[in-house]
Amino acid sequence: MGVRSGITRAARGKIDDVNPKRILVVGAGHVGLYAALRLSKKLSSREAEVIVVDPQPHMTYQPFLPEAAAGNISPRHSVVPLRRELRKCRVVAGAVTRIDHDRKVAVVQPIVGPTREIAYDHVVVAPGSVSRTLPIPGLHEQGIGFKTIGEAIFLRNHVLDRLDVAAATTDPEVRRRSLTFTFVGGGYAGIEALAEMEDMARDALRYYPELEPEDMRWVLVEATNRVLPEVDRDMGAYTVQQLLKRNMDIRLDTRLESCVDGVVKLSDGDSFRSDTIVWTAGVKPSPMLDATDFPRDERRRVTCLPTLQVVDGDRVIEGAWSAGDCAAVPDLTKEPGNFCSPSAQHAVRQAARMADNIALVIRGREPVDYKHKHAGSVASLGLHKGVAQVYGVKMTGWPAWFMHRTYHMSRIPSFNRKVRVVVDWSLAFFLKREVVALGQLHDPREEFVEASQPVGAPRV
Numbered sequence: 001m002g003v004r005s006g007i008t009r010a011a012r013g014k015i016d017d018v019n020p021k022r023i024l025v026v027g028a029g030h031v032g033l034y035a036a037l038r039l040s041k042k043l044s045s046r047e048a049e050v051i052v053v054d055p056q057p058h059m060t061y062q063p064f065l066p067e068a069a070a071g072n073i074s075p076r077h078s079v080v081p082l083r084r085e086l087r088k089c090r091v092v093a094g095a096v097t098r099i100d101h102d103r104k105v106a107v108v109q110p111i112v113g114p115t116r117e118i119a120y121d122h123v124v125v126a127p128g129s130v131s132r133t134l135p136i137p138g139l140h141e142q143g144i145g146f147k148t149i150g151e152a153i154f155l156r157n158h159v160l161d162r163l164d165v166a167a168a169t170t171d172p173e174v175r176r177r178s179l180t181f182t183f184v185g186g187g188y189a190g191i192e193a194l195a196e197m198e199d200m201a202r203d204a205l206r207y208y209p210e211l212e213p214e215d216m217r218w219v220l221v222e223a224t225n226r227v228l229p230e231v232d233r234d235m236g237a238y239t240v241q242q243l244l245k246r247n248m249d250i251r252l253d254t255r256l257e258s259c260v261d262g263v264v265k266l267s268d269g270d271s272f273r274s275d276t277i278v279w280t281a282g283v284k285p286s287p288m289l290d291a292t293d294f295p296r297d298e299r300r301r302v303t304c305l306p307t308l309q310v311v312d313g314d315r316v317i318e319g320a321w322s323a324g325d326c327a328a329v330p331d332l333t334k335e336p337g338n339f340c341s342p343s344a345q346h347a348v349r350q351a352a353r354m355a356d357n358i359a360l361v362i363r364g365r366e367p368v369d370y371k372h373k374h375a376g377s378v379a380s381l382g383l384h385k386g387v388a389q390v391y392g393v394k395m396t397g398w399p400a401w402f403m404h405r406t407y408h409m410s411r412i413p414s415f416n417r418k419v420r421v422v423v424d425w426s427l428a429f430f431l432k433r434e435v436v437a438l439g440q441l442h443d444p445r446e447e448f449v450e451a452s453q454p455v456g457a458p459r460v
């Protein structure tokens with residue numbers, strides 16, 4: 001495959017001086033993709049070779065997941081194919097399972113075949129985060145997260161499928177629980193997912209004469225007394241008002257206590273059945289980091305300097321860099337002790353600074369600090385509805401929604417994706433969005449297995 005896999009740093013010995021430096025990028029999300037792209041543009045092939053490892057063949061532009069789930073954007077267009085964008089890098093389809101930075105070696109589990117070691121000179125640690133869950137009875141069995149394109153597609157099909165179930169059944173209890181959708185966590189991921197899915201379902205109901213919008217129950221469970229902590233309180237309050245106007249059931253200061261067999265029990269004493277429980281209550285750094293020798297803080301993030309170099313106390317770990325959701329990067333625009341929030345806004349800017357710093361260090365120069373004042377947030381609350389607070393300017397309704405779209409369209413990597421997303425939006429404007437469930441995607445072999453049963457074989 002051309003990658004010098006299996007060659008340890010010691011074995012390479014003296015050839016390092018004449019060989020290009022090897023930069024290993026772990027994870028090709030917001031940080032990894034942008035860093036690899038920039039590194040491959042800034043450094044010549046004589047200076048560095050860039051290897052990118054990710055189990056997925058694409059970067060997922062997560063801010064578009066709610067719109068992809070709602071059918072405003074094709075799911076294919078909210079991801080960026082790695083091999084197309086990273087032509088100057090080597091892309092390895094697999095997961096890094098261990099990093100021994102003392103030896104500067106990473107263990108990679110390719111999507112097929114045995115594990116292999118890849119030696120490196122610099123490593124970019126960017127595996128991002130996973131859903132942060134709690135030991136709530138039933139959550140593991142009943143819940144679904146909202147961080148991957150697979151989860152977004154599943155949720156879309158599931159919600160539309162529940163409308164079909166509700167329309168077909170004569171049992172009022174089955175109908176009630178099919179049409180009860182519960183979201184836990186009121187950050188931007190949870191609010192956007194809830195608002196976009198409700199908007200889509202309400203839109204779909206025009207084709208279901210058996211169902212009325214009032215039959216649906218959309219519940220938001222949030223443990224604190226506000227939503228959207230990324231914007232000011234008044235904007236959070238506006239968002240709650242808008243959701244209440246749409247007849248949503250918003251439970252602030254309330255926790256999910258149990259959801260065994262789909263019976264939702266809340267800390268306010270209420271209990272109801274729900275076929276859909278979406279967990280969006282925060283993230284935690286990738287558990288892969290447990291198999292590394294990098295220093296971590298109390299929230300299990302890799303500790304970094306503002307230069308994005310990994311640091312242990314006051315000792316800089318040479319050749320190790322990190323950013324994004326898995327990293328504790330000091331926020332120099334705030335009082336000491338504050339760290340950058342886990343957001344795409346910081347991730348892509350940190351990636352650019354980090355790539356520039358790696359190039360500086362390779363060329364024997366000093367790295368520069370990352371400093372960016374969080375500009376604010378934009379959130380979509382469904383078609384033509386939104387809330388935004390950018391550089392202190394507050395917007396609601398259509399202007400905020402328009403800003404959400406234009407901002408993210410400008411941010412999604414590659415001209416190709418930008419065009420495709422704009423075409424999706426334009427088509428939906430004229431032709432209305434598709435509201436059909438493709439639930440078969442989740443078990444595509446079922447029909448063939450049934451049809452290819454040997455004659456006389458017992459039916460399974």
Ligand SMILES: Cc1cc2nc3c(=O)[nH]c(=O)nc-3n(C[C@H](O)[C@H](O)[C@H](O)COP(=O)(O)OP(=O)(O)OC[C@H]3O[C@@H](n4cnc5c(N)ncnc54)[C@H](O)[C@@H]3O)c2cc1C
Pocket residue numbers: 026027028029030031032053054055056058059060061062063064065066094095096097126127128129146147148188189286288323324325326342343344345346347378
């Ligand atoms: C629904 C949703 C909406 C959001 N909306 C916004 C928004 O509007 N604005 C905003 O600023 N932020 C938003 N965010 C947050 C933002 O998307 C994240 O902060 C950002 O993606 C973090 O970038 P990252 O590179 O650290 O991680 P990611 O982008 O998650 O990338 C991590 C990559 O690492 C790969 N990986 C994981 N483990 C391994 C391994 N062991 N080996 C190799 N590769 C691995 C993964 O496959 C993935 O490709 C949203 C998030 C979600 C879920």
